[in-house]
Amino acid sequence: MTDRLNLSLLRKLVQLLAFLFLVYGSAIVGFYTADKISGALPALACAYDQQTADYCTLIPFQHQMDHRVGMVINAGGDLLKALLPSLITLGTFLLMFVVLNKAFCGWICPLGFFQEVLSLIGQKLGLRRIESLPEGLVLRVRPFKWVILLLLVFGLPLLAGLGSVGHELGSPYCSICPSRILTTLAAGDTSQVYLDTSSDGYFVLSLIANLLFGLMLAWGLFVRQPFCRICPMLALHAAFRSIGLVRLVKQGKPRCEKCGLCAKACPMDIREIHTEMEQRDVLFADCTLCGRCVEFCPDKEVLQLKYVTLPLFKADPAYFKRRKQAQGQWEKRNLLAWWRKRRGGAA
Amino acid sequence: MIPRTLILTALLALTGTTQAALSWSSQLPPNPHADHAGHGGHGGRGAGTPFILRDGDGATAQLRLPTLVRRALEPDAQGLVTLQPSGLLSYHLLLATRSSPGREEVALRYHYLNGKPSDASPSLLVNSRKATLDIIPAPLTREHQRYQANGAYHYLLRYGDLPLANTEVRLTTSNGSVLSTTSDHRGRLSFTLPDDFPEVQAGRGANRPAEFLLSATHTQAGTQHLTTLSADYHADPAHWRSALGGWLALLGGFVGGLAVVQFSRNSSEENARD
Known part of the structure; x- marks a missing residue:
């Protein structure tokens, strides 16, 4: 990495290109080709966006639970045949997942990128940001992503297919997903911002969707990656993280105990990266493989991003020094600081 | 700018006249809550999808698969054809043709069927030669997108291999509307489907879809070419969706989010002081 180019900047460029794509x-x-890629990339690219090149994998899962599995269980039939599309969806997800592991979240997901942009805006406006959430809150929030995955992506659509709940719960995650609103708005389509009055269920879901998107906009200015923390895609990734080829490994040293810069740099507040001293694999469930912990580790090769056994990026004291300096200068430049300086100069 | 003129809201008799052209229509389910088109507009499974070939005496009908493989269709005396899954996932084309001296008639209808993913792009089907005078959707609708009232849709009018300019194309709907437009110099035309559902109920499944029919006529070398393209369309969801309510809820979430941040900051500062 040169003085100007660092891992975070490289990642932002990749994220921007992925967002555009x-x-x-x-x-x-x-x-028409865009239609054919459907369901392949496990990023939150939304099928409701008519210009997208890809569909999020969570859409077919919900539809298959509702329209195939639930209905076959209800009406009787070949369950294995009904499960086959879900297995194919899972297979395509895993094929892509093996290649990049959870780096999809940190490098490709459009919603993740959007939240980083929000964070950037908050920082550049000079807002008083909350750099790290309290540990208790982080631990309480973590199970939500699993609940959303199991309930909204699989459970309720299956119950809708069984006829136990209304059809409005056939794709409940899509109904509340902020990416549906984000990607359609980004494509110039405002039709996904609505309150649906056709039934109580649709009304509640559409209300939650808009409130959630508004909350994400507000919190994104102050807190890093607010929605990622409860995202079911993060949970889906976490469930299979041991088979991905990109790894985050740690070779802890005694100095680590007093340092903790890696945990402070982590946008997901994974304090275990700092505290874990025994196991080498520190790819925790909430990790998005953004690599910030490696960038801000001051000790040589303590943290490493690896592709199987091949090192991709290692912690390095010289890099850390440059990166920390660049970060300090970057954070100093914001609208509030500029305004204060201008007023101070005028006075 | 493509000229688009609303001519009149048709009388039923006029609609009846238009229905006399060789054309496809879907056989609507008796229960409006029965979603005959399946999820997201890409066709139901298993039981087959019924279509009616209108004014089909003497016409030959075929199903063209995404791979352009042709299968003969045999409409019954009432013109009924039940479309069975072909095994391929993509758009299929219902095509009916009838020729007589000095006259060539073609009826087109695209329909999405489920099955195994096909390597063939829908562009292969829509751009394939199927009629001397062709109305080509540009493009067909994607998943989660159906034709709906107040939606603008684009087409290309082609004669032989070339775009056909300055030719009138009529749109009639089963709800009684008639519109007309003229293709531009590149053969392009667009329609905004009329919001003409007589009694819109709240909810997509509560409204039976209606049919629209595009028809174009062109005479060349002593032969009159008449082509129709039909599809179903749905009531505009704006009837039961409030955009203003959505934006207000979004704003409420934003303001609420700011309030939560402020509240938690105050609380933590108080705790720190204590």
């Missing part, structure tokens, strides 16, 4: 990609791959 996932939100406007049909302009590149063609309108």
Whole structure:
């Protein structure tokens, strides 16, 4: 890495390109080809966006639970045959997942990128940011992603297919997903911002969706990655993280106990990266493989991003020094500081 | 700018006249709550989808698969054809043709069927040669997108291999509307489907879809070419969805989020003081 180019900047560039591809990609791959890629990339690219080049994998899961599995269980039939599309969806997800592991979250997801942009805006406005959430809150929030995955992506759609709940719960996660609103708005389509009055269920879901998106906008200015912490895609990734080829490994040293810079740098507040001293694999369930912990580790090769056994990026004292300096200068430049300086100068 | 003129809201008799052209229509389910088109507009499974070939005496009908493989269709005396899954996932084309001296008639209808993913892009089907005078959707709707009232949709009018400019194309709906537009110099045209459902109920499944029919006529070398393209369309969800309510809820979430941040900051500062 040169003085100007660092891992975070490289990641932002990749995220920007991924955002453009996932939100406007049909302009590149063609309108109909975009349809064919559906369900392949496990990023939150939304099928409701008519310009996207890809569909989020959570959409077919919900539809298959509702329209295939639930209905077959209800009406009787070949359950294995009904499960086959879900297994194929899972297979395509895993194929992509093996290649990049959880780096999809930190490097490709459009919603993750959008939250980083919000964070950047908050920082550049000079807002008093909450750099780390309290540990108790972080621990309390963590199970929500599993609840959302199991209940909204699999449970309720299955019950809808069984006829136990209304059809409005056939794709409840999509109904509340902030990415549906984000990607359609980014494509110039405002039709997904609505309150649906056709039934109580649709009304509640549409209300939650808009409130959640508004909350994410507000919290994104102050807190890093607020929605990622409860995202079911993070949970889906976490469930299979041991088979991904990209790894985050740690070779703890006694100095680590007093340091903790890696945990402070982590946008997901994974304090275990700091405290874990025994196991080498520190790819925790909430990790998005953004690599910030490696960047801000001051000790040589304590933290490493690896592709199987091949090192991709290692902690390095010289890099850390440059990176910390660059971060300090970057954070000093904001609108509030500029305004204060201007007023001070005028006075 | 493509000229688009609303001519009139048609009388039933006029709609009846239009229905006399060779055309496809879906056989609507008796219960409006029965979602005949399946989820997201991409076709039901298993039981087959019924279509009616209108004014089909003497016409030959076929199903064209995404791979352009042709299968003959045999409409019964009432013109009824039940479309069975082909095994391929993508758009299929119902095509009916009838020729007589000095006249060539073609009826087109695209329908999405489930099955195994096909390697063939829908562009192969829509751009394939199927009629001398062709109305090509540009493009077909994608998943989660159906034709709906107040939606603008685009088409290309082609004669032989070339775009056909300055030709009138009519749109009639089963709800009684008639619109007309003229193709531009590149053969392009667009329609905004009329919001003409007589009694809109709240909810997508509560409204039976209606049918629209595009028809174009062109005479060349002593032969009159008449082509129709049909599809179903749905009531505009704006009837039961409030955009203002959505934006207000979003704003409420934003303001609430700011309030929570402020509240938690005050609490932690108080705790720190204590």
